[in-house]
Amino acid sequence: MAAVAYDVKNLVKTYPRQRAPAIDGVTFQIHEGEIFGLLGDNGAGKTTLVRQMVNLLRPDSGTVELFGRDVRDDPRHVAMLVGYMPQKSAALNRLTVGEAIYFTAHLRGLSRQAARGERDALVELWRLGDIVDKSSEQLSGGQRRLMQLAVAMAGDPPVLVLDEPTNDLDPVNRKHVWDVLRDRNTRRGTTVILITHDAVEAEKAIQRVGIVQRGRFTALGTPGELKSRVALQVHVDLSFTPGSPPRLPAGITPWKSAPDSWSLRVDPDAVPALMAALDFADITDIRLSSATLEDLYLHYVS
Numbered sequence: 001m002a003a004v005a006y007d008v009k010n011l012v013k014t015y016p017r018q019r020a021p022a023i024d025g026v027t028f029q030i031h032e033g034e035i036f037g038l039l040g041d042n043g044a045g046k047t048t049l050v051r052q053m054v055n056l057l058r059p060d061s062g063t064v065e066l067f068g069r070d071v072r073d074d075p076r077h078v079a080m081l082v083g084y085m086p087q088k089s090a091a092l093n094r095l096t097v098g099e100a101i102y103f104t105a106h107l108r109g110l111s112r113q114a115a116r117g118e119r120d121a122l123v124e125l126w127r128l129g130d131i132v133d134k135s136s137e138q139l140s141g142g143q144r145r146l147m148q149l150a151v152a153m154a155g156d157p158p159v160l161v162l163d164e165p166t167n168d169l170d171p172v173n174r175k176h177v178w179d180v181l182r183d184r185n186t187r188r189g190t191t192v193i194l195i196t197h198d199a200v201e202a203e204k205a206i207q208r209v210g211i212v213q214r215g216r217f218t219a220l221g222t223p224g225e226l227k228s229r230v231a232l233q234v235h236v237d238l239s240f241t242p243g244s245p246p247r248l249p250a251g252i253t254p255w256k257s258a259p260d261s262w263s264l265r266v267d268p269d270a271v272p273a274l275m276a277a278l279d280f281a282d283i284t285d286i287r288l289s290s291a292t293l294e295d296l297y298l299h300y301v302s
């Protein structure tokens with residue numbers, strides 16, 4: 001069993017002049033070496049939760065321990081061990097991209113020479129060569145996000161806490177983010193905690209998920225565990241000879257249709273009847289897939 005990286009107990013936070021708590025008695029653990037995803041609606045409390053985990057926000061009650069030590073006891077403990085990427089930040093505005101990466105690596109304990117090497121490696125990894133000498137306030141939203149990822153990773157902290165790391169990014173860079181995170185996790189054992197609204201892409205990387213609603217977890221577990229707790233429908237995508245749509249058993253209707261293809265959602269126990277009813281002479285392609293993390297999310301927040 002992997003060591004516990006984060007141990008969060010009974011965390012409560014109500015902002016001043018707010019009636020409802022933003023975080024309402026949250027208890028959970030994150031194990032060393034896992035990729036943990038926080039999903040939830042806008043305003044559910046995700047950012048409030050992670051800001052308390054990185055000691056940027058004080059809880060009203062409850063505790064957050066990082067590798068056995070309360071994060072409030074020693075701010076340096078968190079700064080050295082956690083690379084935090086906030087959703088929005090003006091903190092690095094005056095520095096160039098290269099300086100922001102270099103100084104962060106140096107502050108996390110690398111010698112000047114090693115920090116320069118780290119800067120060069122991260123500039124290459126995140127393809128920041130063209131903007132390395134620009135000050136971060138001159139960057140586009142996506143470029144800024146890539147710089148923030150490089151800064152969070154500078155000095156190779158064992159834990160990354162990333163608040164919506166793929167926001168503002170184009171599809172190529174979004175894929176690159178998921179690839180890099182998976183690679184860091186596999187090769188270096190980096191623990192990754194991330195907030196995302198991108199359940200479809202996150203599914204490829206996330207090993208355990210917490211779904212937050214009104215300051216509480218409504219679901220916590222591996223995607224497989226959560227799916228097995230709810231009877232989610234099977235997806236069936238089928239294509240057919242133009243002009244010859246298949247006859248479907250009563251009660252099954254396509255929820256998405258194009259001239260010669262349909263998508264169906266079917267209860268797992270209705271799949272055999274569907275297969276028996278289809279005339280495969282006119283079916284040109286058929287794919288069955290299980291429910292996705294997005295389905296799971298929609299199930300738990302609705």
Ligand SMILES: Nc1ncnc2c1ncn2[C@@H]1O[C@H](COP(=O)(O)OP(=O)(O)OP(=O)(O)O)[C@@H](O)[C@H]1O
Pocket residue numbers: 015016018022040041042043044045046047048049
């Ligand atoms: N500084 C603040 N003062 C007062 N209320 C706040 C403050 N920051 C957040 N809130 C409130 O706390 C609740 C949780 O906000 P939080 O930013 O944690 O949600 P979130 O899940 O991260 O949302 P999103 O997905 O939109 O980023 C919301 O109702 C929000 O309005």
